[in-house]
Amino acid sequence: MKYIAVLTIAxxxxxxxxxxxxxxxxxxxxxxxxxxxxxxxxxxxTMGVKAIQSIKPDIVSGQIKAVMDDIKPEAVKIGMVNDVATIKSIANTLQESKPGIMVIDPVMVSTSGSMLMQPEALDIFCRMLLPMATLLTPNVPEAEVLSNIKINSMDDMDRAAHNILDMGCKAVLIKGGHLEGNKKIDRLYINNGETHQYVHETIHTRNTHGTGCTLSSAIASFMARGEDMPQAVAKAKTYLSMALVAGKDVNIGEGHGPVDHLFNPEKLIIR
Known part of the structure; x- marks a missing residue:
């Protein structure tokens, strides 16, 4: 017997x-x-990011290697990596272990608008880490940076997605939460030509801190549990929507508060 394990690198x-x-x-x-x-x-x-201190790259790679060698997670989720040395370290270490599922959330801008990835790191990210992704999950501003296309419509989103797929990832989910409207439309583009669309009602709340982290982690979790990618995205979207609703009127801090991650927790699954 064993637990289903997922490694977050963030x-x-x-x-x-x-x-x-x-x-x-x-x-x-x-x-x-x-x-x-x-x-x-x-x-x-909740008001914003004041400072960032990077961990030494050899310590980052050491953490990854320790987990991959011992726990052998079914999936890896990668979040904020904001400097060249760390990106190289992560990519080189994961090349050795070759996880079967890798969900990468290209965290470049925080909810409060703070830049989180150093500009010189973007090229290395695109060349070394992005092509390793099973799934990339950028929001609209991040997709604009990666694709060099301004996204004002769904057609723009389609063009941006194909530009990103051409960079080597197996699939890209562009999150449409930054586009205006009463419904939020996300689109999943897979490099075999499949496209899947997910539509959810807009949830009016200021408590949106960490929604990108939450969604990508949920997708990685459902894929580790055995769901195929389109179904994993659908279930992760539903989980995030319910977490947003559960926490939408709760005051934690003076800025963008978190979602309620633990509105209905499951027991650890044992296989």
Whole structure:
């Protein structure tokens, strides 16, 4: 018997709503065992990011190797990686272990608008880490940076997705939450030509801190549990929507508060 394990490689959020903290809460709520490799320490609260201290690359790679060698997770989720040395370290270490499922959330801008990835790191990210992704999950601003296309419509989203797929990832989910409207439309593009669309009602709340981290962790968790990618995305979207609704009127901090990750937690799944 064993637990279903997922490794998150991401930054630590001192206010607990995003980053590794959100990943661990999400994975635990969905019944999978969460392991972690910390890439950076952020000084932040719901009002914004004040400072970022990167962890030494050899310590980052050491954390990953320790988990991959021993726990052997079914999936890996990668979140905030904001410097060249860390990206190279992660890519080189994962090339050795070759995880079967790798969900990458290209965290470049925080909910409060703070830049989280150093500009010089973007090229290395696109060349070394992005092609390893089973699934990339950018929001609209991040997809614009990656594709070099301004996204104002669904047609723009389609063009941006194909530009990103041409960079080597197996699939890309572009999250349409930054487009205006009463419905939020996300589109999943797979490199075999499949396209899947997910439509959810807009949930009016300021508590949106860590939604990208939460969604990508939920997708990785459902894929680790055995769901195919389109179904894993659908279930992760539903989980995130329910977490947003559960926490939409709760006041934690003075800015963008977190979702309620633990509105209905599952027991750890044992196989």
């Amino acid at each position: 930054g630590s959020d001192s206010c607990g709503g995003a980053g590794v903290q959100a990943d661990i809460k999400t994975m635990s709520a969905l019944g999978v065992y969460a392991a972690s490799a910390i890439t950076s320490i952020t000084v932040q609260n």
